[in-house]
Amino acid sequence: MTATIIDGKLAAKNLRAQLTESVAKLKADKGVVPGLAVVLVGDDPASKSYVTAKEKACAEIGIYSDDNRLPENSSEEELIGLIQKLNQDSQIHGILVQLPLPRHIDENKVIMAIDPDKDVDGFHPVNVGRMNIGQPCFLPCTPHGIIHLLKINNIETKGKHAVVIGRSNIVGKPVAALLARKAEGGNATVTLCHTATKNLADFTRQADILVVASGRPNTVTADMVKPGAAVIDVGVNRVEDSSYEKGYRLVGDVDFEAVKDVAGWITPVPGGVGPMTITMLLYNTVQSATMKAQC
Numbered sequence: 074m075t076a077t078i079i080d081g082k083l084a085a086k087n088l089r090a091q092l093t094e095s096v097a098k099l100k101a102d103k104g105v106v107p108g109l110a111v112v113l114v115g116d117d118p119a120s121k122s123y124v125t126a127k128e129k130a131c132a133e134i135g136i137y138s139d140d141n142r143l144p145e146n147s148s149e150e151e152l153i154g155l156i157q158k159l160n161q162d163s164q165i166h167g168i169l170v171q172l173p174l175p176r177h178i179d180e181n182k183v184i185m186a187i188d189p190d191k192d193v194d195g196f197h198p199v200n201v202g203r204m205n206i207g208q209p210c211f212l213p214c215t216p217h218g219i220i221h222l223l224k225i226n227n228i229e230t231k232g233k234h235a236v237v238i239g240r241s242n243i244v245g246k247p248v249a250a251l252l253a254r255k256a257e258g259g260n261a262t263v264t265l266c267h268t269a270t271k272n273l274a275d276f277t278r279q280a281d282i283l284v285v286a287s288g289r290p291n292t293v294t295a296d297m298v299k300p301g302a303a304v305i306d307v308g309v310n311r312v313e314d315s316s317y318e319k320g321y322r323l324v325g326d327v328d329f330e331a332v333k334d335v336a337g338w339i340t341p342v343p344g345g346v347g348p349m350t351i352t353m354l355l356y357n358t359v360q361s362a363t364m365k366a367q368c
């Protein structure tokens with residue numbers, strides 16, 4: 074069997090076309106241009122490239138992006154001061170602070186400083202709480218993107234066994250919560266595996282849907298996958314490769330070449346989950362601006 078390759082780029086393109094129309098309509102009907110403030114502290118190359126991609130995506134669909142770059146040695150107070158200013162700025166509907174932050178800055182304090190109504194990452198405890206009790210909120214971008222990819226590929230979740238590897242606040246825990254909730258795209262029986270899980274393969278082999286967010290290449294090999302399963306690879310790892318111009322290539326957390334011959338569906342890296350993460354950020358920003366325009 075060869076898996077259907079889930080095309081995240083195409084899914085993102087289609088959703089971004091719809092968002093472009095929503096942005097144009099918001100501007101024409103209400104005179105509102107959605108605004109996203111992007112905040113990057115320091116020079117981490119991967120974070121820089123993510124932030125650049127997010128700003129480019131904003132420009133492509135007509136969202137105004139406000140670029141805020143702070144030096145690595147900025148203080149927590151400076152960063153929180155900037156966030157407070159952005160909270161008050163009526164042209165800004167979403168605030169994104171790229172993570173990870175330098176070690177001397179308390180990530181939790183920074184996230185807590187963002188107005189929950191501008192928290193388009195869905196990281197503020199108010200939004201995490203709302204999501205977990207089924208109230209309207211900004212859904213975290215990568216988990217929301219994964220649920221969307223399952224939906225448009227007609228991959229049933231109801232009554233299925235979903236196994237998630239990784240318990241991060243950004244991906245593992247929220248995607249497990251979304252898959253378990255009593256709602257469309259949920260209703261799965263969910264197992265959350267992590268670094269202390271014994272005999273990981275015993276769990277992954279039971280998965281109808283396997284979401285891998287371990288941050289480690291080859292976490293999932295072909296012998297760990299149930300034939301026909303949907304395998305969603307969230308990993309983005311740089312592997313040295315001198316045959317590439319940049320000196321590295323990107324791989325996920327799944328042994329793609331081998332697993333594609335066992336799985337029913339699989340997301341590639343790059344071109345799978347990644348484009349959806351950015352698209353859901355745009356989605357949340359448009360949602361925020363739309364809500365503001367209705368007030």
Ligand code: GUN
Binds near residue numbers: 172
């Ligand atoms: N770092 C890695 N993923 C993300 C994300 O989705 N949002 C933010 N703000 N930082 C990240």
